[in-house]
Amino acid sequence: MLDVLKFKSPKSAPSANQGKGHIEVSDVSITFGTGADAHQAVQTTSLTIEAGEFVCILGPSGCGKSTLMNAIAGYVMPTTGEVTVDDVRVEKPGPDRGMVFQQYSLLPWKTVHENVAFGPRMAGASLTEAGSVANTFLGLVGLRKFGNRYPMELSGGMQQRVGIARALANYPSVLLMDEPFGALDAQTRLMMQESLLDIWRKFGTTVVFVTHDVDEAVFLADRVLIMSAAPGRIIEDLHVDLPRPRSTDMATAPEYIQARQFCLDTIKSESRKAFAAQNQ
């Protein structure tokens, strides 16, 4: 039986599957196609993400960030190596791993409330149970009053909050976010970043967040994993020592400036190498 049917009462504040969400990526490489058409998207990569951590994966476009995320999500099987979540080998997508993409990917013909209730319903929850879960998570993302609206009637930022609520409604131990704020304007994006940290603090799940934006990575993460240019591998693992809760005022803190500069320098030197290799 799925966790969703056994979870804590929806009337109480949602809390994470405490201690769950430990990810191991062991010697994973991913190649698409075969023979002359073979294209390596991810070079042999190993990494450990602790339960409850907020990790950002930062790297240039096309370096394999989404491919690595898809391997954790179970949409792509590694060519070599394996991914485990809480010691279980990932072989397909599952409700323990919620996914939020840049495109809002809501069901346009369903209301906001129905969109969030959909996952629990599919997992076998009754209409009443699924409705309570939807209310709880819409409350968590600040959209309880918008349950009867259709996605098209909401702004991009609000739709993405529904997407987060929808992913959390399955009580995942891991939340995988692939450039989720990439389509939002700068102002909304900043608000969403603060809001996401607030949701994460309350829900406590492991978050893996892909971005190509250095400021976004440093602001959000406990750790920033920097990927090389294609084919991607992780070349730096930076711990961000900024205190929590964080606010956008921290952009002037010396630790922030230092971490940001380190990321920029790493990416710049990596781009130079890639450029030189292309011109050889």
Ligand code: ADP
């Ligand atoms: P990023 O998310 O960092 O921009 P991706 O992981 O989407 O990069 O892509 C990495 C590389 O793998 C790119 O060259 C892309 O064209 C290729 N790629 C991604 N998915 C597939 C696929 N399903 N089939 C073939 N090539 C793919």
Ligand code: MG
């Ligand atoms: Mg991508």
